[in-house]
Structures are given as C-alpha cells and as structure tokens.
Amino acid sequence: MEKELLKNKHRLTEEEFLQKYDASIYERSSVTVDMLIFTVMNEEEENYRKLPEKSLKLLMIKRGDHPYIAQWALPGGFVAINESVDEAAIRELKTETNVDNIYMEQLYTWGDVNRDPRTRVISCSYMALVDSASLDVRAGDDADDAVWFNVKYAVLKKEKTITEKGFILEKHIEVKLTNNADSLSATVRIIEEAEGKITKVNREIIDSKGIAFDHAKMIEYAIERLRNKIEYTDIAFNLMPELFTLTELQQVHEIILNKELLAAAFRRKIADMVIETDQFTKDAGHRPSKLYRFNPNWRNT
Amino acid sequence: MEKELLKNKHRLTEEEFLQKYDASIYERSSVTVDMLIFTVMNEEEENYRKLPEKSLKLLMIKRGDHPYIAQWALPGGFVAINESVDEAAIRELKTETNVDNIYMEQLYTWGDVNRDPRTRVISCSYMALVDSASLDVRAGDDADDAVWFNVKYAVLKKEKTITEKGFILEKHIEVKLTNNADSLSATVRIIEEAEGKITKVNREIIDSKGIAFDHAKMIEYAIERLRNKIEYTDIAFNLMPELFTLTELQQVHEIILNKELLAAAFRRKIADMVIETDQFTKDAGHRPSKLYRFNPNWRNT
DNA sequence: ATAATAGTGTCTTTCAGACAGTATAGT
C-alpha cells in the first residue's frame, strides 16, 4: 500500500500517528437518541353503527429522577461508544416498546448548548411509526412508566409581516398530550425570517407544562415532518395493520393532516399502493368493507 | 417553585443532584460537523453567441495530515463544548469559504462506529448553497487547500429484485469530482430492502479514489436530497446571484436534475417565485434576456 | 325499513408536457 509510506509534517506514518493520537484533549459532548414513537389507535365507540374514531398517539416516559423529575419525556438514552447511533435508536425502541423491525427514520439532531442541565448533550432524534395492533401494549419494561398520549396540534397564532426584503412569519404551535391520567401541553414559537434569498427558522419553547427538556420542540417538528411526508410517501402504511380497509387508511391520513379528504379522490390516489384481498369486515351495522394490504411494489411494475 | 422541593429516590433535590452529577463516567464520542458547500459556476465559453455552460461545484479540502493524508475531504471540524452544532457549522462555513449569511440546512447525522480511525466520531452534516458571484473566490484561509470540484453523479447499476414480501433494490452510484488538477471518484452501493411495510436503506462505499473518510456517502446523499428538494422548494435561488435570467435559472435546475426541461413549462412553474425587473442582459449575440430577482413572498399574497 | 358506511361514475378544473411560432439583439 502506497498509503503506508506517506508521512505527515512530523514525519510520522499513519500507524505512528494513530498510536500517538489522544482524543481526550478536547472536551466531548454526550450524544443521546430520542425516539418519537407514533401510533394510531381506535377510540371507544358508542353507537354500534358508527365507525370508531381514531387518534394519533405518542409514547412518553415519566421521569423518575432529576432533572425534570415527575415530568414526561420522550424515550431515549445515551449512545454507547461501541454502537452506532442507529443501533442505539433500535435498541431503545426495543427496550421501551418491545417492538422491533419497524419503520424508523432519523429526524433531526438537536445541538443547542444548554439542552440538558446535567451536561452538554447533543441529541439525535428518530421518528418511528408503529402499528398499534402488532404492539405489545405493555410498553416498556424499563423502570419508568411508558404511556401513550393522545396528540393534538393546534396553530394558536400565525402572523406574517412583509418586510423590505422579505417577510417574518411567526407561528405559535400548541402541542397537547393527553390521556386518562395526565394532560401535558407546550407552545412552540417558530420564527421564519426571510431576507432576500436566505430564510432562517428558529424554534423556541415559550411555554411547557409537564414536558421535559426541549422535547416539545422535537414533537412539534416531528408532526410537521409526518404531515409533510404522508403526502408524497407511503409511510402511513407503517401505522396500519396487515389488513385494513380503505376508510381506515383514509382516517389515518385525515388525523395526521387534520382535515377531511374526499373518498373518491383519496382512493384514486392510493389505488396503486394497495392490493385487494377477498376478505371483508363483518359485524358493522352497515355495508361491509373490503380489506386491503400494502403493495410494496407500487412505485413501478 | 414546586420543582425545587421534589426529591429523587436518593432524597436529593435537583440542585444537589446536579452538583453530584459526573458526566465523565461514560465514554463519550467526538462530534464533528461536515459541510457540503455547493455552488454553480459558468464554464468557459468559446462561441461569442453560445451561452456558457454551467456546472455544479463542491468545495473540498486537501488533507495535510493523517488519516487520509493527501486525500480530499469535506470541510468540517469539531464541535466545541460551548457552541451549538449549528454555530459550529456556521463557523466552519465562514472559516472555509469566507461566506456567511447563506442558506444552510442540516442534512443527516452519520453515526457509524468506525467512521474515523482516530477515535469514535459522530458527524452532523450540513448542506450549504452559495451563489458563486458573491463568493470570495479565495476559498479558505485555512492551512489546507480548499478547492472547487466539478460534480458528476451517475447511476452505474440499478437492479430491482421482486421478493416474496417486497423487493430488493440495489443501486450503484458513481460520484466523480474533477478539476484541472485532480480527479476523484467513488462508488456508493445503496441497498433498499422492502419487506412488507418496512423498508431499510443501507449505504456503503464500495470504491473510493481520493475521497477521505465516508464523505463519498455524504456527497451522494446530499445530491439526492438536493435533487429532491429543488422540485418542490425554492432552494435553487440560493445558487443564483441577485439578478438572473430565467434561462440561467433553468440551467441550474437542469444541471442538478441532470435532464433537460421545456422552457414553457419551466417558466410557468417558477412564475410566482420571481419578480421581473426592467433590466436586460447585454452583449450576447442574440436577443437580450430580461433579468429577474427572487420573490420571497411567492407562497401567498 | 333504516342508519350508516362502502364504493363508483363523471363533470370540472388545474397543471404539466409538447411543440410550433414569433421576437430580437450582435456581428
């Protein structure tokens, strides 16, 4: 190898250089992963005829220690020195929810200096979408409580000011997490500043009730991404069970997009992404619905 | 504050807990930022009548020390303990290119264990788009050479195998970086494995000539993202000077998408994103072209 | 029979693709 012969300005070969290399001279950050684990569940129905409503859920963990003791945080943990960041995320997902082999995507890396009062922590966040049917409801054998929260996303304020060379867009987004026992909420202020070609976005938590760290920011960001991606990808199917009706699939889209869709147009749009089965739903007080499964080969052939 | 009174299972208040907290018990990774700084430049023209061709450029730095001595790497550096990851990226961009206040977006965080032979390094990559006109061509006062390379992206292989429950898609992408003095290249193998709903993507460098670390992966990924985003966002304008012709704007799209576009359709599509000026190009051996500027308010009003 | 959902047919609107045709500088 030619490489072996090259020496640097101190006349060291690569081997010699690496032997002398001391990584400890710089102070290092801790790196963690935080997981945004979403699912969609049926709410209780009352009328035997009506379809059950669905709702978007997020898994949170109650903190048993400082900092933010007794508040709720996203599941996550430190990246070990001998595992990749992705592996850490998979390990955490498995530990917290007992689910593996599921859709997961890196979201964003949060690198502000004072994210954690203990020490400098850089956090790489992942979004996971799981199908509630395949979920082992006993979420998390971990010491702390792992509980599903209902997620609501509301725009409290949206104000656009036209400036000389662009605009300033200020949005206040309220994220509400609720379940039978607890009710958490946070408001994130998002300021988008466009000046000429350059646009800068800043996210800031201006109010947080019961949500630990900067996790409200991550939740807000994840919902935005989820909404965006559901329009042009097939990620929504990760929230569906093996067999599903087209109405259920539409409901999932509607919950995430927070708007109603027209059945005819929706069915046309997702037609290629599903495969008809010969099975039907039963025991509803109305016409049965055909069951479908996901078609992984919808992009061509 | 109620918070102050809460004690953990060791009967410590938050203040006491934080005082005793020792972050050094876990071995920590280093965190770096790597910058993918793209621009578009005119190639030399020959015929006074013909328009100059444009080409996509990427800024690379020649390594002066081990590891990968004498190879080329993306500009980047360690994140200091007292700066945010974004700040580190901005600082590096300024140091390397003397450009600030420019479009920059976090791309992806690369967390494999053996990315760097020196020590465990997790790298957060950023993509920056700069307008070559506003660029101080003396790129980088840093010790090492900072040089623009021409970027070419080619699909060498694309093979889809339909499996029982999905498919396997194998792509080989060749990234070529060239300039007057040097010619670098790398092949990245991308394997997309879909089984049922779950799709896993894996990127691996199967051949690398002159490109340090796993940076070929980052380059490949950045080009994919750039291609994707240029279709539905306005990022392309970050590559344009203050005033530009629609043909120039179209050329930039064509280079990035690597395909020709029809002028009529292109103009319709970007019509709202630009503002007409009353200026024209001059001294071309053909009809002058109207100059436009970016319209930051194109999304509404 | 009725309530409630399942599913389809089709008219309209919007928008991208294609391409011919007109316009205009510099040499």
Added chain:
DNA sequence: ACTATACTGTCTGAAAGACACTATTAT
C-alpha cells in the same frame, strides 16, 4: 441576413376536486 437565444400561444392528456348516485349490511 444570419445565428442563437428569448419568449409566448395553444393543443393535449393526466390527475385532483367536487359531488351525486348506487350498494350493502346489522339491527
């Protein structure tokens, strides 16, 4: 006059929006 680019008009076809209409079950 000629060349190369600038720019527009319009036909076509694909896809999304809107909405009415038909179908089918458990009670």
